[in-house]
Amino acid sequence: MTAPFTTRLQSELDEFKRAGVYKRLNYLDAPQGARTVMEGRGDVVILSSNNYLGLCNDPVVVAAGKAGLDRFGAGTGSVRFICGTFTVHRELELALAELVGTEASLTSVSCWNANEGLCATILGENDAVISDQLNHASIIDAVRIARQIGKCRSLVYRHSDMADLKEKLVAARGARTRLIFTDGVFSMEGDVAKLADICELARRYDAVVAVDDSHATGVMGKTGRxxxxxxxxxxxxxIITSTLGKALGGAAGGFTASSAALCDYLTQRSRPQLFSNALPPTVAASALAAVQVLRAQPERVTRLHESARWFRSALQEAGFKPLEGETPIIPVILGETALAIKMSDALLDEGVFVTGFGYPVVPQGHARVRCQVSAAHTAEHLELAVRAFKKVGKKLGVI
Ligand SMILES: Cc1ncc(COP(=O)(O)O)c(C=O)c1O
Known part of the structure; x- marks a missing residue:
């Protein structure tokens, strides 16, 4: 038994427990798919996973991971520049660059790391980063680190507000480099960055654009690029950063895609690259197979888009008001956190696993259940989910 901490830390831990604000973890006992097995609950339909293309348990992706394990062993045993770079890293990086349309890419153990490594490496004292208000936490922290270490300026523009972005670009005119950083698809709202406008403003004000496409790689565009x-x-x-932990097999890992010169620079200078182990080769092998499946089977993306459209309009017809949008992230705003949690629990009782989000993940009064559709869902899975939503929505007075 660990003895209680004797410092203020223990009273903080006790207070946290008393407040009862921690979330219960759900333990899954089967792979991510359209359905899974949740410990204590049995078979449930998952409407909460980033497994957008259904590749987490795809036989080709799983077999590639096993083959990677046999060929390269369990891990890299080193950071990349010492002896931790395997041929599968190079293959994966070439495939990722081709997928997202850049000259090169560089993988890392997470997109979180990719974002932190990018900002802290390229932003210094005379630079400025201009970030969307609703950017993912990894970008927010990446900016904080760059501000503290690199002493760059940071400015935040109102969510997707191009007039405000323009103002911030004007305000940052004196900076050596101006970096606009945005999510491609915003994870809590499911809306899409106004990329054409952002790129146009960047051209006009001589800025660099970085897009975190974690919820867009494999998802957005006709062929998921x-x-x-x-x-x-x-x-x-x-610059595009993205994750391997969602559509591309869902294991873990991230990447930065850009010019070869920038990727080389990050290889030599980014601290997470220099001082932390590389992506495990098994994961790299699975992710590579996931990219190959995506390139060979664009119909997965078509199915994802069709299913998302169907599900969003089925919820609307049932009387819910999901946020408008064109992505498979379909949030149903409920208001109070307690209601979102209640709804999520009641849906689980009906065999549908969809997470409720409240403050501080989303602003006060904007608690929601966030549905995420996958190409793995069949019409039956989605119809079952809609039936459950109707039943629970009526019971809780939401519709
Ligand atoms: C927009 C965005 N960026 C980055 C991440 C972090 O990705 P990773 O799990 O690879 O660190 C997430 C994960 O939720 C995300 O939604």
Whole structure:
């Protein structure tokens, strides 16, 4: 038994427990798919996963991971520049660059790391980063680190407000480099960055554009190549960061895609690259297979888009008011956190696993259940989910 901490830390821990604000973890006992097995609950339909293309348990992706394990062993045993770079890293990086339409890419153990490594490496004292108000926490923290270490300026523009972005660009005119950083798809709202406008403003004000496409890679665009593809801007976005932990097999890992020069620079200078182990080769092998499946089977993306459209309008017809949008992230805003949690629990009782989000993940009064549709869902899965939503929505007075 660990003895209680004797410092203020223990009273903080006790207070946290008393407040009862921590979230119960759900333990899954089967792979992510359209359905899974939740410990104590049995078989449930998942409407909460980033497994957008259904590749988490795809036989080809799983087999590639096993083959990677046999060929390369369990891990890299080192950071990349010492002896932790395997041939599978190079293959994956070439495939990712081709997928998102850049000259090169560089993988990392997470997109969180990719964002932190990017900002802290390229932003210094005379630079400025201009960030969307609703950017993911990894970008917010990346900016904080760059501000503290690199002493760069940071400015935040109102969510997707191009007039405000323009104002911030004007305010940052004196900076050596101006970096506009935005999510491609915003994870809590499910809306898409106004990439064409952002790139146009960047051209006008000589800024660099970085897009975190974690919820867009494999999802956006006709063939899943991301927000750049959906905006008709493939090959025109300066820097794309993204995750391997969602559509591309869902294991873990991230990447930065850009010019070869920038990727080389990050390889040599980014601190998470220099001082932390590389992506495990098994994960790299699975992610590579996931990219190959995506390139060979664009119909997965078509199915994802069709299913998302169907599900959003089925919820509307049932009387819910999901946020408008074109992505498979479909949030149903409920207001109070307690109601979102209640709704999520009641849906689980009906065999549908969809997470409720409240403050501080989303602003006060905007608690929601966030549905995420996958290409793995069949019509039956989605119809079952809609039936459950109707039943629970009526019971809780939401519809
Ligand atoms: C927009 C965005 N960026 C980055 C991340 C972090 O990705 P990773 O799990 O690879 O660190 C997430 C994960 O939720 C995300 O939604």
């Amino acid at each position: 991301g927000t750049a593809e959906s905006a008709g801007l493939l090959g025109q976005v300066d």
